Amino acid sequence: MRKHSETLRRVGQTATRGRKEILRILEEAPIPLSPRDIHDRFPEPKPDAATVYRNLSLLLSLGLVRSVALHERSRRYEAASAGVHRHRVVCRDCGRIEAFQAATCDLSKIEEEIRRRLGFKVADHSLEFFGSCPDCQAKEQTE
């Protein structure tokens, strides 16, 4: 993928196989993936797990990927497409994860409050929802 090589060079980093594949894998995934998931999706020859971790940490610091915390054992990661801001909904019963782009994600009121009361300058936020998916709601009815 030429695109990813360019992206990497633009930020002054070498475009290695590991990095390009991670970016591709994350862009193709509909939901955020754990380091393990990413490693599993690598085409052969698979790199060492250490390479995946090292690159995720680099890409994260470059802002090319974002981490998503769904209260699991590992964090997950997603491609950080500029301007796009997604949230997740997780089903507590079956674990299903859905991503959606909120039409109205206006937290400016709260951020204003944070600045006023705590003096923090907010750069980013992380918002996830938990509940039950349509299928699991249906099952509850039956039981």
Added chain:
Amino acid sequence: MRKHSETLRRVGQTATRGRKEILRILEEAPIPLSPRDIHDRFPEPKPDAATVYRNLSLLLSLGLVRSVALHERSRRYEAASAGVHRHRVVCRDCGRIEAFQAATCDLSKIEEEIRRRLGFKVADHSLEFFGSCPDCQAKEQTE
């Protein structure tokens, strides 16, 4: 602490030392703690780490504690005082964590959108902010 014994019995669980201490430690902490932090704060004799993990997982399923994901290696945990709904602000530079209770935490618009578009019934959410604390903002100015 009589209070915690009662809380535990009310939900049909035995009030053991481990559980009571975890509830006490979490209630006294101003910020959410990792399993390690909790273990460190136990008075002697400290229980085995396994006990801390087992109890956290029980208390979590009982709804007596909540997990907080600040995109670190471990999750953190906080006491789930009924009715109280807190959020965190984390400084990306120094790691400082502040908790605050938003006067306006109205996500009903988004939850409505989720129900309409994805059919999920949202039960809970998790919202954290990241940015820079007053001290680190001051330091940036100087440099």
Added chain:
DNA sequence: ATTGCAAATGCAAAATTTTTGCAATGTAAG
């Protein structure tokens, strides 16, 4: 194309974090 150098990877080992089985112990009820 070839070469050379810095940077990234593979590999192995270790550090951390979390989970599990089983015997010993503690809790709460009778």
Added chain:
DNA sequence: CTTACATTGCAAAAATTTTGCATTTGCAAT
């Protein structure tokens, strides 16, 4: 106080993440 059952300690293992070092790779300048 004793009994029945749940919980804990302990040890071991599983899972996740990090690190050092020799080797290989990416890529810019021949």
